[in-house]
Amino acid sequence: xxxxxxxxxxxxxxxxxxxxxxxxxxxxxxxxxxxxxxxxxxxxxxxxxxxxxxxxxxxxxxxxxxxxxxxxxxxxxxxxxxxxxxxxxxxxxxxxxxxxxxxxxxxxxxxxxxxxxxxxxxxxxxxxxxxxxxxxxxxxxxxxxxxxxxxxxxxxxxxxxxxxxx
Amino acid sequence: xxxxxxxxxxxxxxxxxxxxxxxxxxxxxxxxxxxxxxxxxxxxxxxxxxxxxxxxxxxxxxxxxxxxxxxxxxxxxxxxxxxxxxxxxxxxxxxxxxxx
Amino acid sequence: xxxxxxxxxxxxxxxxxxxxxxxxxxxxxxxxxxxxxxxxxxxxxxxxxxxxxxxxxxxxxxxxxxxxxxxxxxxxxxxxxxxxxxxxxxxxxxxxxxxxxxxxxxxxxxxxxxxxxxxxxxxxxxxxxxxxxxxxxxxxxxxxxxxxxxxxxxxxxxxxxxxxxxxxxxxxxxxxxxxxxxxxxxxxxxxxxxxxxxxxxxxxxxxxxxxxxxxxxxxxxxxxxxxxxxxxxxxxxxxxxxxxxxxxxxxxxxxxxxxxxxxxxxxxxxxxxxxxxxxxxxxxxxxxxxxxxxxxxxxxxxxxxxxxxxxxxxxxxxxxxxxxxxxxxxxxxxxxxxxxxxxxxxxxxxxxxxxxxxxxxxxxxxxxxxxxxxxxxxxxxxxxxxxxxxxxxxxxxxxxxxxxxxxxxxxxxxxxxxxxxxxxxxxxxxxxxxxxxxxxxxxxxxxxxxxxxxxxxxxxxxxxxxxxxxxxxxxxxxxxxxxxxxxxxxxxxxxxxxxxxxxxxxxxxxxxxxxxxxxxxxxxxxxxxxxxxxxxxxxxxxxxxxxxxxxxxxxxxxxxxxxxxxxxxxxxxxxxxxxxxxxxxxxxxxxxxxxxxxxxxxxxxxxxxxxxxxxxxxxxxxxxxxxxxxxxxxxxxxxxxxxxxxxxxxxxxxxxxxxxxxx
Numbered sequence: 001x002x003x004x005x006x007x008x009x010x011x012x013x014x015x016x017x018x019x020x021x022x023x024x025x026x027x028x029x030x031x032x033x034x035x036x037x038x039x040x041x042x043x044x045x046x047x048x049x050x051x052x053x054x055x056x057x058x059x060x061x062x063x064x065x066x067x068x069x070x071x072x073x074x075x076x077x078x079x080x081x082x083x084x085x086x087x088x089x090x091x092x093x094x095x096x097x098x099x100x101x102x103x104x105x106x107x108x109x110x111x112x113x114x115x116x117x118x119x120x121x122x123x124x125x126x127x128x129x130x131x132x133x134x135x136x137x138x139x140x141x142x143x144x145x146x147x148x149x150x151x152x153x154x155x156x157x158x159x160x161x162x163x164x165x166x
Numbered sequence: 167x168x169x170x171x172x173x174x175x176x177x178x179x180x181x182x183x184x185x186x187x188x189x190x191x192x193x194x195x196x197x198x199x200x201x202x203x204x205x206x207x208x209x210x211x212x213x214x215x216x217x218x219x220x221x222x223x224x225x226x227x228x229x230x231x232x233x234x235x236x237x238x239x240x241x242x243x244x245x246x247x248x249x250x251x252x253x254x255x256x257x258x259x260x261x262x263x264x265x266x
Numbered sequence: 267x268x269x270x271x272x273x274x275x276x277x278x279x280x281x282x283x284x285x286x287x288x289x290x291x292x293x294x295x296x297x298x299x300x301x302x303x304x305x306x307x308x309x310x311x312x313x314x315x316x317x318x319x320x321x322x323x324x325x326x327x328x329x330x331x332x333x334x335x336x337x338x339x340x341x342x343x344x345x346x347x348x349x350x351x352x353x354x355x356x357x358x359x360x361x362x363x364x365x366x367x368x369x370x371x372x373x374x375x376x377x378x379x380x381x382x383x384x385x386x387x388x389x390x391x392x393x394x395x396x397x398x399x400x401x402x403x404x405x406x407x408x409x410x411x412x413x414x415x416x417x418x419x420x421x422x423x424x425x426x427x428x429x430x431x432x433x434x435x436x437x438x439x440x441x442x443x444x445x446x447x448x449x450x451x452x453x454x455x456x457x458x459x460x461x462x463x464x465x466x467x468x469x470x471x472x473x474x475x476x477x478x479x480x481x482x483x484x485x486x487x488x489x490x491x492x493x494x495x496x497x498x499x500x501x502x503x504x505x506x507x508x509x510x511x512x513x514x515x516x517x518x519x520x521x522x523x524x525x526x527x528x529x530x531x532x533x534x535x536x537x538x539x540x541x542x543x544x545x546x547x548x549x550x551x552x553x554x555x556x557x558x559x560x561x562x563x564x565x566x567x568x569x570x571x572x573x574x575x576x577x578x579x580x581x582x583x584x585x586x587x588x589x590x591x592x593x594x595x596x597x598x599x600x601x602x603x604x605x606x607x608x609x610x611x612x613x614x615x616x617x618x619x620x621x622x623x624x625x626x627x628x629x630x631x632x633x634x635x636x637x638x639x640x641x642x643x644x645x646x647x648x649x650x651x652x653x654x655x656x657x658x659x660x661x662x663x664x665x666x667x668x669x670x671x672x673x674x675x676x677x678x679x680x681x682x683x684x685x686x687x688x689x690x691x692x693x694x695x696x697x698x699x700x701x702x703x704x705x706x707x708x709x710x711x712x713x714x715x716x717x718x719x720x721x722x723x724x725x726x727x728x729x730x731x732x733x734x735x736x737x738x739x740x741x742x743x744x745x746x747x748x749x750x751x752x753x754x755x756x757x758x759x760x761x762x763x764x765x766x767x768x769x770x771x772x773x774x775x776x777x778x779x780x781x782x783x784x785x786x787x788x789x790x791x792x793x794x795x796x797x798x799x800x801x802x803x804x805x806x807x808x809x810x811x812x813x814x815x816x817x818x819x820x821x822x823x824x825x826x827x828x829x830x831x832x833x834x835x836x837x838x839x840x841x842x843x844x845x846x847x848x849x850x851x852x853x854x855x856x857x858x859x860x861x862x863x864x865x866x867x868x869x870x871x872x873x874x875x876x877x878x879x880x881x882x883x884x885x886x887x888x889x890x891x892x893x894x895x896x897x898x899x900x901x902x903x904x905x906x907x908x909x910x911x912x913x914x915x916x917x918x919x920x921x922x923x924x925x926x927x928x929x
Contacts, residue, residue: 002167002168003167004167004168005167005168005169005172008168008172008173009172012172012176015176015180016176016179016180016183019179019180019183019184019203020183022183022187022196022199022200022203023183023184023186023187023190023191023196023200023203028193028195028196031196031199032199035199035202035203038180038203038206039202039206042180042206042209042210045173045176045210046213048168049168049173049213049214049217050217051213051216051217051225051228053225053229054209054213054225054228054229054232057229057232058209058232061232061233061236062202062206062232062235065236066202066235066236066239069239069240069243070195070198070199070239070243072243073195073198073243073246073247074195076247076250077194077195077246077247077250077256078250079193079195079256080193090189090190090909090910090913091190093189093913094185094186094189094190094913095186095190097185097186097189097913097916097917097920098182098183098185098186098189098916099182100917100920101181101182101185101916101919101920102178102179102181102182104920104923104924105178105181105182106175106178108927109171109174109175109178110171113170113171113174115171118169118170118218119167119168119169119170120167120168120169120170120173120214120217120218121167121217121220122217126222126225129222130222130225130226130229133222133223133226134226134229138223138226141230145230145233145234148233148234148237149233149236149237151237152236152237152238152240152241153240155240155241155244156240156241156243156244159241159244159245159248160244160247160248185916188909188912189909189912189913189916190909197909258907258908258909259907259909261906261907261908262905262906262907263906264904264906265904265905265906265907266901266902266904266905266906
């Protein structure tokens with residue numbers, strides 16, 4: 001049990017609790033804020049894994065933009081408050097399915113790795129190598145992603161425009 | 167320094183929580199949030215394995231996933247707002263015009 | 267006593283046929299071609315198409331003389347050539363010619379008379395509305411008769427025979443606008459048809475005798491003469507063949523058509539009903555003579571009896587006619603009976619009969635054409651409206667007179683020699699009855715011809731209008747025929763060698779004898795007849811003197827009531843009752859059957875339709891309904907709720923994961 005591991009466990013617990021509260025909160029705004037907690041915790045994990053570029057991108061994009069989007073969406077749609085308002089009738093089935101998935105995944109992981117699993121020995125300095133890889137080996141996906149973003153941008157504008165033709 | 171299985175357990179926990187949220191929440195925006203949870207779990211997996219195998223591809227792909235998630239949320243929210251405009255509600259149970 | 271030359275078989279193939287014999291088929295072919303040409307080109311040719319017929323028949327006449335010349339030069343055998351046409355099973359059909367002395371004589375007669383008639387019709391039929399068609403059928407008829415005479419097998423002969431019948435029908439009914447003419451044409455056709463049925467059966471029996479292999483005449487002759495068939499069979503064949511002769515040659519009891527056939531134009535009467543078609547029946551007996559000689563002798567007796575009855579009966583009827591053409595018609599029947607009777611007297615009689623056919627053709631045609639000139643001038647057939655034409659139509663008168671004297675049998679004209687020969691044969695053959703009948707008929711012939719001549723040409727003219735002599739095309743022919751009549755008889759006169767008998771003979775050449783007392787007797791008979799006629803008709807009387815015979819006159823003038831018997835006994839019942847019965851049968855029974863089958867089929871179709879609709883369509887519809895029903899149940903899965911779909915999705919993933927990891 002190294003120090004990194006201890007830190008990891010603390011951050012991990014925070015993430016799980018946050019996620020749990022996202023899906024069970026009765027107040028939508030609180031759910032959104034708990035999402036922030038979870039996302040930040042995940043960024044912390046990235047840092048612990050020495051993937052600092054991804055961590056900061058996570059903070060920037062997810063916490064900085066996407067959650068804001070969610071809050072705007074909530075505001076514009078006047079989401080109601082309350083358990084019956086937010087959870088539907090198939091909670092039981094959903095819980096079962098989710099538990100089954102968790103169980104399956106845990107079983108798989110456990111079957112794949114021993115308790116004395118290898119420790120991650122991360123690569124140092126990820127920004128330069130990510131950049132190099134992005135612009136050499138993955139340049140095509142990079143360009144396609146830009147197009148995708150453009151399409152999403154245009155789509156969002158088109159979709160939310162008010163129809164003012166007679 | 168961190169054992170790989172621990173990260174994977176975390177990722178599994180986040181993923182199944184996200185599944186529960188997708189299936190059980192009524193508000194469309196909350197469903198989108200749960201989907202973000204699932205995507206984050208996947209990102210964790212990618213980065214962890216990437217670092218474990220000393221391949222930078224994991225992180226690159228994680229970046230792609232984040233980008234796609236952003237685009238998806240933008241469009242998704244646009245659609246949700248449209249539904250709200252048309253029906254005064256974003257309760258997914260009430261959006262069932264394709265019912266038999 | 268008739269001394270016959272005994273010799274080895276003279277009937278053998280000619281060793282070296284000359285050009286005329288090899289191309290003898292042209293004689294029948296050329297008129298057929300001219301018929302076709304006239305049909306297609308006639309109306310546009312100047313002269314309206316008569317030129318083709320005249321040219322063709324003229325050429326055939328020349329070719330016929332060439333063929334005859336071969337036999338004049340002394341040839342005695344025959345020439346046969348044929349093309350194999352096709353074969354049905356064992357039956358062999360061919361197209362061919364058989365030329366011997368008899369054939370040569372016949373083709374000369376046919377082409378000569380036909381040529382005369384073709385030329386004569388230029389004047390007689392001038393301006394006729396169907397002039398071109400007349401010449402077409404005339405040529406076609408000539409060709410058909412020549413086919414009959416030249417053919418070497420019975421099927422080909424039958425073809426020519428029937429075509430002649432059709433042409434006769436067409437020509438008799440030439441002016442069919444008048445109902446009388448068309449009825450006469452039908453009567454002629456049907457009556458000869460009645461005779462043709464036994465004829466055909468006779469042919470079938472002959473073919474049967476050959477074992478159904480051939481209808482070739484010489485081959486049949488060999489089989490029959492060689493005893494290859496029973497006498498009964500051959501006798502049956504002979505009698506049946508004679509049926510055709512009775513029809514075609516107008517013998518009793520099928521003679522009724524010939525007088526009515528006079529409704530046709532006079533050239534037609536001259537060609538067909540005097541010289542050629544009616545002679546075909548006689549030719550048939552002569553050509554197939556071996557069938558008659560090898561049959562039971564009673565067959566020939568029957569032939570003789572028929573001839574005798576016809577001879578006298580027709581001569582009597584010629585007395586009481588007012589129509590000049592009818593006089594000649596009955597005279598023709600009577601003279602044909604002469605030939606038939608001649609045939610019945612054996613090989614010598616055969617030669618005599620053919621000689622009479624030969625001479626009769628010339629002077630009977632002459633008489634008919636002369637009467638045609640008279641009719642053309644006075645526009646009536648009735649002698650009661652004629653008279654005194656001697657001065658107005660001299661050429662016609664003199665030629666007609668020559669013809670009448672020849673018919674009466676006055677020496678040295680043609681008729682005398684032929685009748686005399688028949689009398690000689692009758693006497694020497696022991697046919698006493700026939701001898702008397704022949705003599706009596708000769709007397710009667712002279713009598714009625716004198717009556718005709720006196721009524722037509724002597725006395726005062728009793729008609730209307732101004733009769734004038736006929737045009738040159740007609741009188742020229744009359745003169746030609748008269749000349750022939752004078753000289754042609756000498757071909758058979760014993761004093762000059764009786765050349766005719768050396769051309770026409772049966773197995774052996776018979777020597778013709780001149781028996782003085784018979785010649786004297788026949789001349790006396792002729793003169794007696796002329797005297798009687800002169801006595802009665804020298805001065806014309808309104809009421810015919812023969813009427814004083816009372817009931818006999820009535821009987822004869824009503825044609826022995828034969829026509830009435832035929833009409834009431836045969837024609838009317840068949841036409842009215844039998845046809846009505848057949849019609850009823852057709853409507854009710856046959857149509858009922860057909861309709862019944864149709865109804866049954868409809869009902870069956872209805873049954874199948876029910877099956878199709880209820881069972882098969884039911885099955886198919888049922889299947890479709892199952893699909894719809896299942897779909898109706900399955901649609902409830904579609905709830906429209908996205909999350910529910912997601913539940914199924916994730917649950918399914920879990921299940922699949924379990925399955926795949928376990929397996």
